[in-house]
Amino acid sequence: MRTRLVLVLLVLGTIALTAFAVPLASTVAESRTRAFVAIRDSDVQRFAVIAEQYVTTGELTGLQLEADSYRAVYGDPVLVVSTRGVENYSAGMEVDGRVEDAIARGLRNERTTDVGRFLPFGSDPVLFVRPVGTGAQVNGAVVIEASTLDARRDILHGWLVIGAGFVLAMTMFVALSLALGRWVLSPLSSLASSMQEFESRLPFRRDDLPSSSGSHRRSVDDSGGPPEIRSLARTFGRLMDSVVGAVDSQERLIAETAHQLRNPLTALQFRIDMLSVDVPARLREDVKIIVAEADRLHVILDELLSYASAQTPVLPGGGVAEDCSVNAVLLDRVDFWSLVVRERGAQIDIGSEPDHETRARIRESDLTQILDVLFDNATKHAGDAVHIVAGVELIAPSNDAADRTQGRVLMTVEDSGIGVDTDALGTLTDPFVSTGHGAGLGLSIVAALARRANGDIEFDRSPLGGLRVRIFVPLSPQSSKSLPARGAEYVGATSPIPDPDPDPDSDTA
Structure with a gap:
């Protein structure tokens, strides 16, 4: 590709420089020819005036002195012809x-001088002729045979200067083309090498992929384009196949791990339940601890598998929608959790006006899992009689030239509980870091799911007094709602906190 790129640039540069140099050389030759003709026309006209006395009276003194001086300076011979019986005078x-043809034109009173544009090569002299006389009376003619060597030498010198400039410009253009080709292609070569090195470290290679992954392969050997680009495309295709294999392997490993671990745990818990029936009274507390630890191990296993699944990259396709209606999912989860929240002595409300046209680029199952984890944490760890507020907010694209971002959807879940210390906010998404009695994987799963959707998560203290969790995800291109000039207002954090509903059968969703 570098050779082709340099050749293309050289051809373009040659055409551009030639288009500039050829007219310039033609202008130099034309200008020098016009200057030559103007000077010689002036000289022959002056001789025609001087020769008037000679052709009529034969007085030679003035004409001979002028002709000898002219020949000494320019080296051009002069001829004066008379029609009044005076002998012709020739100065060399x-x-x-x-x-003879030039004399005939002069005696016919013709004053034109037909001289074509000079070229550097050649030495043919040019004849300049003028009639001697006044008006229609022609008494003779003057002929000058002017040498063109000096004019042609000047033109050659000008052309050599133009040629030297052309060669210098071409040399600079070649150097620039080589540097440009190196600048353009070096990142491609480095990228291809990095991709090949990365592929070599993956546990799966292209040839090791199962047949089910064959649909991801796409040959680019027959595609057009430079060899470097085709090689990079082939490397990228192999890397994609290897990544697909690695993702499939991770998914299979998660499924097999779940199967291999759940069976022994289920059998163990079944045996513990059977033994707890006839256990002596003095050992019942120990059995309760064992049962609780077995249940906790089940919870840790479920959350660990969910965390591993959340960290698995999501590949396009597969028949799963890549976006969802945020408010529809929020309403569904609030309705689901309303009874559970009331049973735990808490209350849950929606702090924004539902808008089913707002769609975010996140899978519905991932968003459902995020909201379930956040609601479950709020009811378990925020304290008694906690008030939970959830809402959705649209964030318009940034018009700042330094930070142009696309539209985003902000989901907020906050509570009026005891909150989290400011120093601990930065570690909430670390695996196995818990502020309560859980496994410490819930918020790690939420962060992994949000980042898998190219989103982000933030924690701070809510105006309600407890923890506020904010999830940012990209706005779906399929969202039919036009973005406002500023984000839609979320009022949940500033609304007054109502007393918990004393009636557990009332609908607070």
Whole structure:
């Protein structure tokens, strides 16, 4: 590709420089020819005036002195012809057919001088002729045979300067083309090498992929384009196949791990339940501890598998929608958790106006799992009689030239509980870090699911007094709602906190 790129740039540069140099060289030759003709026309006209006295009276003194001086300076011969019986005067000119034709034109009172543009090569002299006389009276003619060597030498010098400039410009253009080709292609070569090195470290290679992954392969050997680009495309295709294999392997490993661990745990818990029936009274507390630890181990296993699944990359396709209606999922989860929340002595409300046209680029199952974890944490760890507020907010794209971001959807879940210390906010998403009695994987799962959707998560203290969790995810391109000039207002954090509903059968969703 580098050779092709340099050749293309050289051809373009040659065309551009030639288009500039050729007209310039033609202008130089044309200008020098016009200057030559102007000077010689002036000289022959001056001789025609001086020769007027000679062709009528034969007085040679003035004409001979001028002709000798002119020949000494320019080296050009002069011929004066008279029609009044005076002998022709020649200052070094030999009369031949060309000279006779020029004399005939002069005696016919023709004053034109037909001289074409000079070229550097050649030495043919040019004849300049003028009639001697006044008006229609022609008493003779003056002929000057002007040498063109000096004019042609000047043109050659000008062309050599233009040629030197052309060669210098081409040399600079070649150097620039090589540097540009190196600058353009070096990142491609480095990228291809990095991709090949990365592929070599993956546990799966292209040839090791199962047949089910064959649909992801796409040959690019027959595609057009430079060899470097085709090689990079092939490397990228192999890398994608390897990544697909690694993702499939991770998914299979998660499924097999769940199967291999759940069976022994289920059998163990079944045996513990059977033994707890006839256990002596003095051992019942110990059995309760064992049962609780077995249940906790089940919870840890479920959350660990969920965390591993959340960290698995999501590949396009597969028949799963990549976006969802945020408010529809929020309403569904609030309705689901309303009874559980009331049973735990808490209350849950929606702090924003539902808008089913707002869609975010996140899978519905992932968003459901995020909301379930946040609601479950709020009811378990925020304290008694906690008030939970959830809402959705649209964030318009940034118009700042330094930070242009696309539209985003902000989901907020906050509570009026005891909150979390400021120093501990930065570690909430670390695996196995818990502020209560859980496994410490809930918020790690939430963070992994949000980042898998190219989103983000933030924690701070809510105006309600407890913890506020904010989830940012990209707005779906399929969202039919036009973005406002500023984000839609979320009022849940500033609304007054109502007393918990004393009636457990009332609907607070």
